[in-house]
Amino acid sequence: MILEPSIDKLQTKINSKYTLVTLAAKRARQIQDTKIHQVESPKAATYVGIALEEILEETLIVDPEYKMMKE
Template structure:
């Protein structure tokens, strides 16, 4: 089983693997809760896959100056 999109493609959009995983996980939970995503013709059937596709299509971005507050 090959995961799509590939980590190599995703790292051209977001350089840090940690940031990539964190962003995808948070976005996947949002998609699961709202059932709304920004990909027109998704290849993925999973929430994480949809989140990764959004990142690849630059529908999600990370602002470099943003710092997560403690929860």
């Protein structure tokens, strides 16, 4: 079974696997709660899959100014 989108394609959009997983998980929870997504016709059957499709289509991006550090 081949999963789409592939990790190689996703890492061209977000190069950190940690960031990719965190972003997809948070977005999947939002999609689950609101039932609203930004993909025209998603191929994925799961919320995480839809979130990953959003990342691949660049409708979901990481703010480069966001810092995950404690002050």
